[in-house]
Amino acid sequence: MADPSRTEKATPKRRQKARKEGSILRVQDLDATVMLWSNFFLLLALGASTMSGLSSVMAFILRKSGQPGLVAEGSLHALAVELLTMILKVLGPFLAANFLLALGNQLAQHGLEIHPELLVPKFGKLNPAAGFKKLFSPQSAVNLLKSVLKFTVVAVVAWLVVRPRIPAILATLNYPMSQALEFFRQTVFLLYRDIMLVMLALAGADYLYQRHEYEKGIRMTKQEVKDEQKDAEGNPEIKGRQRSLLLSSAMRRILAKVPKASVVITNPTHFAVALQYEPGSSAPVLVAKGVDHLAFKIRERAKESGVPIVENPPLARAIYHNVDLDRPIPAELYQAVAQVLAYVYRLRGAA
Secondary structure, X not given: OOOOXXXXXXXXXXXXXXXXXXXXXXXXXHHHHHHHHHHHHHHHHHHHHXXXXXXXXXXXXXXXXXXXXXXXXXXXXXXHHHHHHHHHHHHHHHHHHHHHHHHHHXXXXXXXXXXXHHHOOOHHHHOHHHHHHHHOOHHHHHHHHHHHHHHHHHHHHHHHHHHHHHHHHHHHHHOOHHHHHHHHHHHHHHHHHHHHHHHHHHHHHHHHHHHHHHHHHOOEOHHHHHHHHHHHHOOHHHHHHHHHHHHHHHHHHHHHHHHHXXXXXXXXXXXXXXXXXXXXXXXXXXXXXXXXXXXXXXXXXXXXXXOOXXXXXHHHHHHHHHOOOOOXXXXXXXXXXXXHHHHHHHHHHHO
């Protein structure tokens, strides 16, 4: 019985885990239908040559059976080998094509994944009690009912195809070999066609049912989804600690450059930017900037280091929003910055 707490759809990670554990959507009726349709087209392509080969095999058997002294000569072994070789030559293409079709069908539906851990024996599955419990589970009853229903439907369809042809089938005993084989080929063609259509409908219905059961089986609880999101995003406390360390490191780097600045321009409380100008350089460079708490730290460090502080709210905001750290100020701010620097140099000269 499904766990009622598992109400959430499976995440991609949960689906991948299920695949690694060997839990995939398997629809046996769909596999059988694919193989049936494939063999139908194989029969159309290779049917004539196969029937011709079978005719040769039958003629060989009849010819050998009429030879006297076959057993006395001790050649039954050689005859069996020769007969088996002929049969393999006739049926070999069908067998090889079916193997490749089955392999291609599995690769197309499920891809190629090798999980050696699934080969390790699990002795817990050998528990007879668990086996009996699974044998008499509701799922086993459903599977049994499905199998009986499918067998009944296919058997009825096959009977409806074969019943009208029973007199003709019995009459083939008096037909020439070629005519009898042609009749059997037509009968097999009709049988294949009708059973294929029925199997296609059954496979479609079974696929919908199996997909529903598979999705229900890999559902997750709300807590499992939350835990997976935490694993994917990382622990919030650890991420907060990492963010705090990064901010502290960035703050230390910024504050270390303030003592080298030529001037600090403030908002006066919300923004603070520190500019460094070397005589002969093309333009001042922004060496530090901050808002709110960091702006307060920049002003404090400037006071401790004796760096002039100038209040110019429009200029402070313009530099903060438009200039990156360690980059020169743009040309449109040259005049405003030059006035600030001139004011600073006058103060130093007066001092």
